[in-house]
Amino acid sequence: MSSHLDQTFAALADPTRRAMLARLAQGEASVSELAGPFLGSMSLPAVTKHLKVLENAGLVIKTREAQWRPCRLNGTPLKDASNWIEQYRRFWEESFDRLDAYLKTVTRSDKGRHDGRKKKSR
């Protein structure tokens, strides 16, 4: 049992899969169209599997048209991923760097101790 976010982030952790999403951002594509750029370095079944991971994560929706499987990107799981990350925005923005710098100025001694004792002063 793995959460939605688990699956989304796991799917995004692979460069082949991110490239496939990038391709799909340009528009619908069949499996072989998606596979094209990778067939030099991996087999078609490997691509099918990557696609399955994206599909299971809900990032790609595969339909049927004759012997083709047109795929399109579904962004909704990315919304949750984005929201999750956004929680941490302050940790990479300027304002935080300044806060951080400030916190470093304040002596960490007592706040930082785990044994409830004072640190020797330097």
Place this chain on the structure above:
Amino acid sequence: MSSHLDQTFAALADPTRRAMLARLAQGEASVSELAGPFLGSMSLPAVTKHLKVLENAGLVIKTREAQWRPCRLNGTPLKDASNWIEQYRRFWEESFDRLDAYLKTVTRSDKGRHDGRKKKSR
């Protein structure tokens, strides 16, 4: 050899690790403080390993203080992850849904064919 984004997304794909980041967002914590909530369900070495993954991804910075390893969150890798995801924002926002709905209205037939032929009309 895995890219920065690979490592970041892979690190975020695990709920234990995300929980550890959530804890660190509250402020610095030692390894055992971080481990606390999980010691019911996993061993301390397991926690150390998760922490190592976060550290390798650059999401956590571990320092030394006596026998403790105070850890703090470093948000910068999240910035890249966020930027990557933001590229796809239009795929989960209203405006896109409308565009999508519109595209479905227009007959997909020729646009969607991969063999350059016309579809039989229904």
Place this chain on the structure above:
DNA sequence: ATTGTAATTAACTGAAAAGTTAATTATCTT
């Protein structure tokens, strides 16, 4: 010096991930 606490390292296990080749299914074309 000995003991206790914090954390890591070592060595191992089991399960999941990522790839392979070969065979199979489904559909279209002639």
Place this chain on the structure above:
DNA sequence: AAGATAATTAACTTTTCAGTTAATTACAAT
């Protein structure tokens, strides 16, 4: 009906990941 094309499934290998227990390192306190 036969052949070509698109894609998947099966069976297998290899590697990586997540966890375990036991041993070890490092420091502090007495």
